[in-house]
Each structure stands twice: as C-alpha cells, then as structure tokens.
Amino acid sequence: MEEHTEARKKSGDTKQHFVDALLTLKGNGGHRTIDHVIEAFETLQDMITAGMDTTAISSEWAMAEIIKHPRVQQKLHEEMDRVIGFERVMIESDFSSLHYLQCVVKESLRLHPPTPLMLPHRSNANVKISGYDVPKGSNVHVNVWAVARDPAVWKDPLEFRPERFMEEDVDMKGHDFRLLPFGAGRRVCPGAQLGINLVTSMLGHLLHHFQWSPPEGVKPEEIDMSENPGLVTYMRTPVMATATPRLPSHLYKRVAAEM
Numbered sequence: 001m002e003e004h005t006e007a008r009k010k011s012g013d014t015k016q017h018f019v020d021a022l023l024t025l026k027g028n029g030g031h032r033t034i035d036h037v038i039e040a041f042e043t044l045q046d047m048i049t050a051g052m053d054t055t056a057i058s059s060e061w062a063m064a065e066i067i068k069h070p071r072v073q074q075k076l077h078e079e080m081d082r083v084i085g086f087e088r089v090m091i092e093s094d095f096s097s098l099h100y101l102q103c104v105v106k107e108s109l110r111l112h113p114p115t116p117l118m119l120p121h122r123s124n125a126n127v128k129i130s131g132y133d134v135p136k137g138s139n140v141h142v143n144v145w146a147v148a149r150d151p152a153v154w155k156d157p158l159e160f161r162p163e164r165f166m167e168e169d170v171d172m173k174g175h176d177f178r179l180l181p182f183g184a185g186r187r188v189c190p191g192a193q194l195g196i197n198l199v200t201s202m203l204g205h206l207l208h209h210f211q212w213s214p215p216e217g218v219k220p221e222e223i224d225m226s227e228n229p230g231l232v233t234y235m236r237t238p239v240m241a242t243a244t245p246r247l248p249s250h251l252y253k254r255v256a257a258e259m
C-alpha cells in the first residue's frame, strides 16, 4: 500500500490495480481518514487469507484428478489445441471457448471443495428446516462435501466425470444447493468468480504448456487421493508429477508483468 501511495504521489495518476481502487475510496465528507486505510488494509488481508490457500488447494486437487485420468487430460489437450493452438499462450478471453476445461474445474470443486463445511454460521432466530428445529444461537455447519458425494443427489457421485456438466449446466455460485463450493446466501464467497478464474487460468496454462504424468514407477490409478481434513482440506500426499513441454520453446520465456 505504501508503494502504491508513493507511486500515486509521484505520477499523480492511478493504475487500474485493486490497491489503487481501495486507495481512492473516500468517506461521506469526501476525505480519506485513517479508518479508510485500516479498512483497505483489512480488505486486502481478508482477500489473501480467504483467497490464497483455497485457490492453490483447488488447483492441486484438480491436477491430481487430471493426472489420474489420462482420458480427461487428452480431451483437455484436444480442446486447447483447437481453441488456442501452438503459436500463443492462453488468455482470459479464451475461457469462454474452453467448455471442457470449465467442466473439469467444476467437477473438481464438486468432489474436492477446499472448505468442505464452508465457514461456520450462527442462526439468529429459532428456525425449522426440513423438520429439524435449529434453536437461535446454534452454530451451523453445512457439509457441502457430503452433499456432493450423495448418490441421492448425483449419479455415480464418486466418479470424476466432467462430462456430467456438459449434459446438465449446474450453477456453482450459490443458486443450486447440489453444488456449493462457494457457499450460498448473504455470506456467499465474494471472491467466487475470481477463484474460478484463477483456478481455470492455472490449470489452463499448466495443461496447455505441458503433458503431465505420474512420477516414474507410479501408475495413474495409484495416485493417493486421501484427504487431510480440517477447516481447509489439503491433499494428504502432495501431488507429484512429471511435466513434458508441448509448445515451441519461445512460449516458455517469462514475460515480466508491468506494475
């Protein structure tokens, strides 16, 4: 924040960064106060704590599923070669044409929601839900992990089959209670779309650039998918893989982002 404040003082203008947007916020009287700086700082802190592990874990689970299912990886490569080709890297506007990639992200978030019990909620009134009494003041955990694995809700729930979302487009941002990796309602994840884009971007680049296989001597079906349960569910055994480049070498050069 200090760097951005200094840069703004020097140049007088702002770049379109999230921090700059926060720094331009003013109070009712049109002035920025120390409260605004604290609020901006806390917003950034929230974004980092809530947005980093969740997206990293979701990407790791998805990569594990992709490596475990060579058929899925092959379909992803076919789609990417058709939509992006071999002359350039993926850009955000490609996402809307990468339907299968979107389904892979969704299927992975169905089976591996990084926060399986969402965040704890507290009921602020006595309510009755599906015949159950929930007294005022109860802590309520919604087990979205269990819903996603319930055979009464999903056909072959334990199977990793992204095609299910080609057959039926299911919302995952809080409108369809069968699939709630981001929660629902008033406290739904405010970073849902950013989270989806980040995971799609990470998987898209990793898959477009490389062919992935398990480490030598390990068969795809032997990849350990057991969980390390907690508020956030990590893979018990971090995924290990071998990457083989599949694009021309000039596309692997790192281009520094302009700050």
Ligand code: HEM
Binding pocket: 046, 047, 048, 050, 051, 052, 054, 055, 058, 113, 114, 115, 118, 119, 120, 180, 181, 182, 183, 184, 185, 186, 187, 188, 189, 190, 191, 192, 194, 195, 196, 199
């Ligand atoms: C794949 C990525 C992500 C997943 C699966 C995820 C999931 C969730 C879930 C389940 C909740 C609780 C919702 C509820 O209890 O109803 C939540 C809350 C929250 N998430 Fe995310 N999230 C992700 C990424 C992000 C990102 C990228 C950000 C911000 C940059 C973010 C910011 C937040 C914040 C601030 C809350 C608390 C909202 C509140 O209490 O009102 N999340 N997230």
